[in-house]
Amino acid sequence: xxxxxxxxxxxxxxxxxxxxxxxxxxxxxxxxxxxxxxxxxxxxxxxxxxxxxxxxxxxxxxxxxxxxxxxxxxxxxxxxxxxxxxxxxxx
Amino acid sequence: xxxxxxxxxxxxxxxxxxxxxxxxxxxxxxxxxxxxxxxxxxxxxxxxxxxxxxxxxxxxxxxxxxxxxxxxxxxxxxxxxxxxxxxxxxxxxxxxxxxxxxxxxxxxxxxxxxxxxxxxxxxxxxxxxxxxxxxxxxxxxxxxxxxxxxxxxxxxxxxxxxxxxxxxxxxxxxxxxxxxxxxxxxxxxxxxxxxxxxxxxxxxxxxxxxxxxxxxxxxxxxxxxxxxxxxxxxxxxxxxxxxxxxxxxxxxxxxxxxxxxxxxxxxxxxxxxxxxxxxxxxxxxxxxxxxxxxxxxxxxxxxxxxxxxxxxxxxxxxxxxxxxxxxxxxxxxxxxxxxxxxxxxxxxxxxxxxxxxxxxxxxxxxxxxxxxxxxxxxxxxxxxxxx
Numbered sequence: 001x002x003x004x005x006x007x008x009x010x011x012x013x014x015x016x017x018x019x020x021x022x023x024x025x026x027x028x029x030x031x032x033x034x035x036x037x038x039x040x041x042x043x044x045x046x047x048x049x050x051x052x053x054x055x056x057x058x059x060x061x062x063x064x065x066x067x068x069x070x071x072x073x074x075x076x077x078x079x080x081x082x083x084x085x086x087x088x089x090x091x
Numbered sequence: 092x093x094x095x096x097x098x099x100x101x102x103x104x105x106x107x108x109x110x111x112x113x114x115x116x117x118x119x120x121x122x123x124x125x126x127x128x129x130x131x132x133x134x135x136x137x138x139x140x141x142x143x144x145x146x147x148x149x150x151x152x153x154x155x156x157x158x159x160x161x162x163x164x165x166x167x168x169x170x171x172x173x174x175x176x177x178x179x180x181x182x183x184x185x186x187x188x189x190x191x192x193x194x195x196x197x198x199x200x201x202x203x204x205x206x207x208x209x210x211x212x213x214x215x216x217x218x219x220x221x222x223x224x225x226x227x228x229x230x231x232x233x234x235x236x237x238x239x240x241x242x243x244x245x246x247x248x249x250x251x252x253x254x255x256x257x258x259x260x261x262x263x264x265x266x267x268x269x270x271x272x273x274x275x276x277x278x279x280x281x282x283x284x285x286x287x288x289x290x291x292x293x294x295x296x297x298x299x300x301x302x303x304x305x306x307x308x309x310x311x312x313x314x315x316x317x318x319x320x321x322x323x324x325x326x327x328x329x330x331x332x333x334x335x336x337x338x339x340x341x342x343x344x345x346x347x348x349x350x351x352x353x354x355x356x357x358x359x360x361x362x363x364x365x366x367x368x369x370x371x372x373x374x375x376x377x378x379x380x381x382x383x384x385x386x387x388x389x390x391x392x393x394x395x396x397x398x399x400x401x402x403x404x405x406x407x408x409x410x411x412x413x414x415x416x417x418x419x420x421x422x423x424x425x426x427x428x429x430x431x432x433x434x435x436x437x438x439x440x441x442x443x444x445x446x447x448x449x450x451x452x453x454x455x456x457x458x459x460x461x462x463x464x465x466x467x468x469x470x471x472x473x474x475x476x477x478x
């Protein structure tokens with residue numbers, strides 16, 4: 001499947017400043033793995049050493065939180081979007 | 092008396108107020124009753140800074156009857172690029188004094204209650220009890236989790252907004268059926284991972300954009316109109332001027348609003364991993380004077396600046412190299428080699444965190460510069476830029 005992964009600016013700088021990246025994979029996890037394979041510095045920012053998501057970075061598949069769709073095992077279809085939302089606290 | 096009860100006894104509006112709010116009275120969705128609801132409304136603003144500025148200004152202008160403001164900070168010249176509640180003549184004044192003066196000028200009918208204190212687990216529930224809506228205009232993770240938990244436990248909606256550089260988030264948490272902040276982010280990031288506005292910078296107008304969204308949501312809640320952001324997360328991207336709305340649901344495992352196992356406020360500094368950093372547990376510190384002496388006697392020192400690139404560009408200590416905190420762990424093999432490692436940042440917190448990372452990685456003879464660049468400026472070299 002070919003999908004788009006959207007990164008906020010703070011993570012995009014670890015991906016050559018690309019805010020939107022094409023990615024291939026059958027699940028959210030595989031698509032993120034594809035991106036991390038090209039930009040290894042993103043790896044520790046997106047998941048922990050055991051490959052699990054952090055509690056301070058939320059992922060959306062289209063407009064739904066992946067935690068309600070099977071987490072990183074959530075299947076993706078062509079044209080889907082994965083939106084990466086890390087927490088920020090500025091005010 | 093709660094908001095629902097007060098609605099049956101809505102305050103009257105004077106002739107001046109009817110004139111002042113005429114543009115609201117013309118709106119079918121507001122009208123006279125809506126304006127009286129606003130006057131009966133009690134809103135607590137936590138923070139009178141970047142987000143707090145448009146919030147205070149627009150809520151006062153709109154005729155919200157009671158505004159409570161929590162802030163213990165003093166106006167600094169670096170605030171004026173974005174904290175439009177305050178002006179040049181307010182530099183050095185408590186933000187609450189500046190806010191009160193400005194807001195009463197915008198609308199003398201507003202009753203303003205000020206809390207010149209840090210919001211804590213000891214005072215939060217008491218303070219929010221007197222309000223209908225709480226607005227999170229804070230700038231740090233511990234207080235955001237505190238505000239969230241207090242709002243869920245206290246039964247008050249929490250109008251959330253947060254910003255970083257050019258992007259922002261907004262939502263409404265802690266409504267009776269809706270999610271809370273912990274449903275979105277169940278844990279805070281490790282200390283130092285997400286720079287503050289003072290460290291990473293922020294486009295001045297961005298809190299204006301996000302804070303005004305929060306003010307809009309607050310008015311809708313008080314008026315009982317429209318669809319609020321409860322159950323939705325609004326992402327604001329000012330560089331591309333794109334807005335994206337994502338769905339938010341209550342997490343059934345959320346300890347505060349899901350399982351409800353968390354029934355009391357906790358130690359939020361500890362929850363955010365900051366207690367160890369602040370006490371510098373296990374971190375050796377060197378003062379600026381000591382570092383000057385070490386260099387004078389010719390010690391082999393690896394002086395490392397762990398701040399963000401923008402801060403490094405503003406000015407750094409001579410002879411330093413740059414390794415931002417977020418990259419320290421992956422740059423472990425560039426340290427050591429028999430040298431004394433001295434890390435510094437702006438104030439000493441991030442360098443203590445970096446020292447901890449290196450020590451846990453096996454490096455010895457690691458020091459954090461006590462007080463950071465701020466103290467170096469005060470004690471050694473006042474020509475370094477202040478920021």
